[in-house]
Amino acid sequence: MEATAADVGAERLRAGDLLVPTSGVRVLRSDEVTFESRARAFAAVLPQPFAFSHLTAARLLDLPAPRIWQPDEPLHVMRPKGTPLIVRAGVKSHRGLERRDTEFVDGLPVTDPIETWADLGSELAEDDLLAMADALLARDLARPKDLDRTAADRRTRGSAALRRCAPLARAGAASPWESKARHAFLSWGLPEPELNVDVFTPEGRWLAKPDFLWRERRIVGEYDGDQHRTNRSQWQYERERRAGLEDAGYTYVEMTSLSLVSRQHRRALRERLTRLLSE
Structure with missing residues (x-):
């Protein structure tokens, strides 16, 4: 629609100097493909309301991730209950946004840091969960009681790991x-x-x-x-x-x-x- 409004023809959209990171988006082949550029390309066509969540949110929030980003890593996207799941290559869709606080990082919506940590309870090894909890405290993104309360409130898979890690988190960890x-x-x-x-x-x-x-x-x-x-x-x-x-x-x-x-x-x-x- 934006291409049509800008009077960009179909032939130009099929040109060899363009890449298609996801359906409906074109970027210059010469542009560097980064995690942030990929997230921004998808955000341009994802249905509202949504927020990036889980590992995608952690990366956007600059929280410690368990592995180096690779271009084939799916983007985690969360929507409210009752809205359709997103069916799109390269996206892993979740529901529950109505129960999450959100914020923006460089214009991109993400689940808030503590919620992101808690959502990863079932996806990260316990030492990675502790590393992320330490980073939350070190950067004043959470207080110990926030981690304890969030862990105690969760009743999903991974909640036991959160409850074990929360009281062990320390602001003094440097890496x-x-x-x-x-x-x-x-x-x-x-x-x-x-x-x-x-x-x-x-x-x-x-x-x-x-x-x-x-x-x-x-x-x-x-x-x-x-x-x-x-x-x-x-x-x-x-x-x-x-x-x-x-x-x-x-x-x-x-x-x-x-x-x-x-x-x-x-x-x-x-x-x-x-x-x-x-x-």
Whole structure:
């Protein structure tokens, strides 16, 4: 309809320099295809009222997602009860919008952050749910009591996972992988560490701000992302900081994504931390 109003003919709409992300939409083939551009293209033809939900809403809200976006990932769209489900390639349709608060991100309607987290209760692994809950607290998008109430109110599949994660969420987590590591510690029955707190010598000299601190046992844990390996100055800083902590009598436990995703490395980390924290 917009093409007709703009006097764009059918021949132009069939031109080879155009892509069809979804029926009724044309974009230039030269334009970069991104998650945001794909969502915006679909939003132009989706029936009102609707809001993006679930993982699509999480991505638009810049909440931590469990995997990198791929162009074939379906867009999750929610509509009110009583309206037709959307039948369109590339869309996964949901109902229940009448029970959700919504907001706009760059003009695109999305379910609000807490509702988005709760909707993902049945679709994400528990450590990913915790990472998202931590991010909500860290960004002041929710309070602990909001997570508790939302989890308690849900009676759908995944609600048990929400109720387990809500009281474990902490604003001090600085990254999704730190949240995943903490989830592992707690699932192993280990004491909960302090998160990203300053450590000083008895004389008051600052030593570090480690990711994890078991103060009584004088154990610090650090999750090292890829930047610690690829950035030489970062690598050097970490080595010097580690030396300072060890000179002050702290045991330094280094971990990476491999420590959490590899069965062998995960078992080794668990056995080491269990031994250190029980000595």
